[in-house]
Amino acid sequence: MYSTQNPIAIQSQKWLVSALLVLMQKKAYKSITIKEIARKADLDRSTFYRNFKSKQDILNFHLDSLTQDYISKISELNELDMQKIFKVFLDFCNVNLDFIISLRRNGLSNLLLEAFNMRLPFIHELFQSKLPYKISEPNIELVLAFNAGGMWNLLMRWIDNGLIQNSADLTQVFKEASLFNSKREEKGL
Template sequence: MIYSTDNPIAIQSQKWLVAALLDLMKEKPYDKISIKEIAEKADLDRSTFYRNFKSKENVLNLYLNELAEKYVNNLVEAGEIDMRKVSKIFLELMYEHIDFISALRKNGLSGFLLDAFNKYLPYIHKLTQDKFPHTISEEHLEFALAFNAGGMWNMLMKWIDEDFVHSYTDIVKAFYEISNFNFVKK
């Protein structure tokens, strides 16, 4: 549960708590971070934490939902889109936040990232549905969305697991090649 509000003071407290957790994740494993430490790092008390969040996971989810919303906004701002642009925008955003994404992976929390982005798949589909040469039946749509999201997520995780042996440009090129490979020849 995340306390949703228009109160600027509560919104600022949430931002400070998110920033505190992200900073602490650079210093130590996620499971060793206490609510008390997060609140202290944010210069707030524990009661402020609990007024805004139920758990550390809620703090992570707020940040991950913000990343997913930023991804959707970047897609909207891109105008004309295709699968290459969808993947490029995704990879650019992940690259901007690669230290955080790597920390999630190192702490066994990368599934949180996939869950956050999966919530936005139907909206992303609405943005892109008429941009591709093939259409997917409604019956198979959820599977197709999961397939694409899982592929992008797995590429990202493989890149992290291999300690970024490949450059960002190589990853984008690989996705382009895979996208072309998956098109049916006529």
């Protein structure tokens, strides 16, 4: 995969991503071929290989785009706290729910978590001045992993349970978990 400013190449990349995502809705990721992706995008295989080395590269390209979009949404907030970050996370998940479900169904959901985990230190550094609490330097990596893991597991459980709860229900779950954790901290537990 290469980065380009060429509008034709950028459009081809978008078409290839879209083609893969549509195909993933209909069949298992591992059974999708490069030929099918190119055909679905109305491009030839040589165009595919000028933009990507594999279908995994398409996923990585799309995941990178999603994480950049998430960072952009957070940067729009003037002040941050975990409730606001969760709201952005939940909105992001709802917008991309079909893709996330498709990843989960194909055993690839950890790719999205890994894409976010790789950017957590950058996200924290970018927005730490907006956060109400400063995490001590030796604990940053673990605290970020703890928070991301909690939100991620909530999302995966919601998907695995058939999306029964609505956004308000999930927000309430997150508030209760936050309250539970803060009350335990106050008691010295």
